[in-house]
Amino acid sequence: MRISTQLQPAYLLHQRPYRDTSLLLEIFTPEQGRFGLVARGARAPKSRNRGLLQLFQPLLLSWTGRAELGTLTGVEPNGTAPRLLGATLYSGFYLNELIMRLLQRLDPHPELFMAYAEALQGLQYATERPLRLFEKRLLETLGYGLMLDHEADTGEPVIAEGFYRYELETGPVAVTQGSVQRPGQGLCLQGSSLLSLAADQLEDAQSLSDCKRLMRAALGLYLGDRKLKTREVFAAMAAR
Amino acid sequence: MAHSPRIERLIEALRCLPGVGPKSAQRMTYQLLERDRAGGRRLAEALAEAMDKVGNCSRCRTLSEDAICGLCASSSRDAALLCVVESPADVAALEQSTGYRGQYFVLMGHLSPLDGIGPRELGLDQLESRLADGEVRELILATNPTVEGEATAHYIAEMARTRGVRATRIAHGVPLGGELEYIDGGTLSHAFAGRQEL
Numbered sequence: 071m072r073i074s075t076q077l078q079p080a081y082l083l084h085q086r087p088y089r090d091t092s093l094l095l096e097i098f099t100p101e102q103g104r105f106g107l108v109a110r111g112a113r114a115p116k117s118r119n120r121g122l123l124q125l126f127q128p129l130l131l132s133w134t135g136r137a138e139l140g141t142l143t144g145v146e147p148n149g150t151a152p153r154l155l156g157a158t159l160y161s162g163f164y165l166n167e168l169i170m171r172l173l174q175r176l177d178p179h180p181e182l183f184m185a186y187a188e189a190l191q192g193l194q195y196a197t198e199r200p201l202r203l204f205e206k207r208l209l210e211t212l213g214y215g216l217m218l219d220h221e222a223d224t225g226e227p228v229i230a231e232g233f234y235r236y237e238l239e240t241g242p243v244a245v246t247q248g249s250v251q252r253p254g255q256g257l258c259l260q261g262s263s264l265l266s267l268a269a270d271q272l273e274d275a276q277s278l279s280d281c282k283r284l285m286r287a288a289l290g291l292y293l294g295d296r297k298l299k300t301r302e303v304f305a306a307m308a309a310r
Numbered sequence: 311m312a313h314s315p316r317i318e319r320l321i322e323a324l325r326c327l328p329g330v331g332p333k334s335a336q337r338m339t340y341q342l343l344e345r346d347r348a349g350g351r352r353l354a355e356a357l358a359e360a361m362d363k364v365g366n367c368s369r370c371r372t373l374s375e376d377a378i379c380g381l382c383a384s385s386s387r388d389a390a391l392l393c394v395v396e397s398p399a400d401v402a403a404l405e406q407s408t409g410y411r412g413q414y415f416v417l418m419g420h421l422s423p424l425d426g427i428g429p430r431e432l433g434l435d436q437l438e439s440r441l442a443d444g445e446v447r448e449l450i451l452a453t454n455p456t457v458e459g460e461a462t463a464h465y466i467a468e469m470a471r472t473r474g475v476r477a478t479r480i481a482h483g484v485p486l487g488g489e490l491e492y493i494d495g496g497t498l499s500h501a502f503a504g505r506q507e508l
Binding site for chain 1: 328329421423424425426428429430456457458460461464465468493494495496497499
């Protein structure tokens with residue numbers, strides 16, 4: 071049986087050429103999660119969808135077919151694309167790679183879709199904060215949400231002035247400030263940074279830099295040995 | 311099996327061509343075997359020779375059988391202008407229609423971090439050393455108007471900026487003879503944002 075789906079909100083995560091004039095698309099939707107679609111003739115000179123089928127453009131897609139690989143039957147814009155220029159484009163690629171790597175195919179998470187849309191909008195105005203908030207949502211979606219406002223061992227609330235060593239699988243453990251400076255102590259953060267992330271604030275440089283370290287370590291746990299390619303490109307750019 | 315093994319093999323081999331499915335591959339095979347053996351031999355020879363001898367130009371990376379391609383070697387091209395494109399087909403398109411008299415640099419792709427294609431795979435270190443030589447005064451970024459093409463153009467523009475080379479981007483917008491009503495929103499908003507003084 072062929073199922074046809076009409077005008078679902080969607081984003082394009084990745085595309086690659088397929089056959090002569092077609093594209094293989096990796097799609098992200100709230101109801102179906104991440105899956106593949108074939109866009110027949112999308113690369114043909116007369117294709118009307120070429121300008122629309124772009125990364126980061128909010129879309130309404132129609133397709134037929136079941137499970138992992140359907141056929142695209144219609145494309146319409148769902149609002150205008152966020153204006154991502156220059157370096158923020160790479161942040162967009164990073165979000166896409168995170169989803170491709172960590173979210174299983176056909177595992178729907180409407181709230182993550184929302185978070186992705188918000189992050190893309192946010193990237194027009196800020197470079198770091200939208201990324202951190204999305205990473206936090208992604209970990210929650212995967213069932214690996216971070217404990218941020220209570221100590222892992224004692225259950226005491228985290229206080230802004232305190233210093234904490236973050237144990238990735240459990241949560242923050244209070245340490246004295248003196249030991250924070252010593253190397254080899256693992257991931258040490260200020261209490262205020264943890265609370266800032268818990269409240270989705272992240273408006274000061276200290277919390278942003280603390281949370282970047284925290285998220286990198288936490289995501290690293292689930293990404294395994296295979297490094298993020300977007301991060302390698304970032305690094306190559308930064309090294310210039 | 312319907313065909314003898316050698317015929318079958320030729321049909322299979324022809325299918326690597328774009329737009330050639332099993333049926334057209336079979337027609338081509340019969341055409342060559344029944345009516346045009348000489349043409350088939352010429353094809354085989356030309357193919358083998360091209361596959362062995364065509365490499366990349368060491369200056370602009372385009373396909374070339376010499377170490378330096380004709381365009382790069384030509385003394386009538388202005389070495390102060392360098393146009394960056396994604397593929398050799400783009401060079402051909404620009405050559406046929408623009409009257410551009412500078413030189414080219416062919417990336418052979420675009421930045422695509424998710425496919426593992428980064429600056430190194432596009433030979434950008436080579437482009438950078440060329441900018442460092444100081445001969446290039448204007449770098450024209452003619453990568454495709456896709457998100458990946460924009461990201462590539464941005465990266466190269468940054469590179470040019472640190473080297474003090476002027477970087478320009480080709481305009482994109484409404485196609486000539488097009489009607490605004492039928493143009494997709496992305497193109498139209500781009501064209502609108504990039505409007506020019508008359």
